[in-house]
Amino acid sequence: MKKHLLSSADLSREDAILVLDTAAQLAQVADRPVKKLPTLRGRTVVNLFFEDSTRTRISFEAAAKRLSADVITFSAKGSSVSKGESLKDTALTLEAMGADAVIIRHGSSGAPHRLANAGWINGSVINAGDGLHEHPTQALLDAYTLRENLCGGVGDLAGKRVTIVGDVLHSRVARSNTLLLATLGAHVTLVAPPTLLPVGVENWPCEVSYDLDASLAQADAVMMLRVQLERMNDSYFPTAREYSRRYGLDHRRMESMSEHAIVMHPGPMNRGMEISADVADSKRSVIVSQVTNGVSVRMAVLYLLLGGNSPAQPAPHEGIEE
């Protein structure tokens, strides 16, 4: 693995499978009386959050603490950032405090890349969501959830069909997932109104469709994206009701999915908008287990990046070219 995890594109197929396999072993720790491993004792992990977040921040914090790392959580509100401190000066401060890893969420696409490559800090940088760009650990936890539910928890996702629906334009989850799931061999179909597809989507490793009903029947998994109302400065669709009618997942649409297919959502949900409440709470929904899996996957990433004297190198598999 590379030293930093900035994009799903940083992960080779072997890297991704190593993370998922490691996460599967670490998931057992949650069932033990002592939910703690001594592995990262003495390492300092900084949660650097310039944007609001509940589940990602808590998930990383829980993951680091289960591995016995010291966790410093830094949110921009109530810090010197609100006095105008630059990213560079914040980074230099963290470096002076001896951070071994910085987990960063930032509103600007590319901020983690800048932090990793500007020479301000020596530790690993993990992207926890930057602007409209990427959110690789979310993609890893989604891949883990898919593998558990569709592939018996082993290997890759070869041949599985995943349909990602909704606001692709503003979604870092969609971009990271498309890259990672394609790396793992899945067929990804993006479904969205034309106004909510980003420029250049034709170069992504996926198919694109405007018709949700047409792609539901073949899907092994349907991933609903949140309509990011806070980013809706222009009118991307006429009304919320119309969006919901054409691109929302309700009970009727869920019926047309195949027996084994699962429903996913990265959260937070707008119930009644992109997903109806009965679908979100149905048996097919794995939304709650996505959150649980998030902790295991983030433990795996932290362990593989920080556990040794350098990031883990997956054992070469037979018949696979490096």
Next chain:
Amino acid sequence: MNTPRVRTVLEAADIDRVLTRISHEIVERAKGADEIVLLGIQTRGVPLAERIGRKISDFENTSVPVGALDITMYRDDLRLRPARALETTALPEVGIDGRIVVLVDDVLFSGRTIRAALDALQELGRPRAVRLAVLVDRGHRQLPIRADYVGKNLPTALQESVRVRLQETDGSDEVTLSSGRPTPLGTDPTSGDAA
């Protein structure tokens, strides 16, 4: 460079006899098989624990719980090498609380693997007693640890290496001793697979 000399120390039949003896010793000391839980240390301890488990189950007419323990996260040399992939830890359903846990490993060397295993056990439960069975004890301990059941005591020089091959993991049963492969400086010889 002279090629390293390889000498076979235990052959398949020897390994089987040794495991039979250890199985009897375990039951004798525990006064029966009821409280025993066998835990194999990844990777070659696991098939050894399974074999001992089958033998005890056979001659005591009961089934002995067997599990697997991965100690990677508890190693003291993690930071000397790149992060490693993890193996499975699988405890038997009965758990280990109040039981006599017998750790099983292939080679006892520095003792650091066993130290890590004891740390791991502490967080998994509270056994009544913990004992240690190894196929080969090659000496050179770096910690105050000893085995309760030893297949073969094998005096070695530090630069020699002991290699255990088992049907389940390597396709055949054999223990060999080869000379002339010095331990690289700066690494800690920890466990048995000495490879």
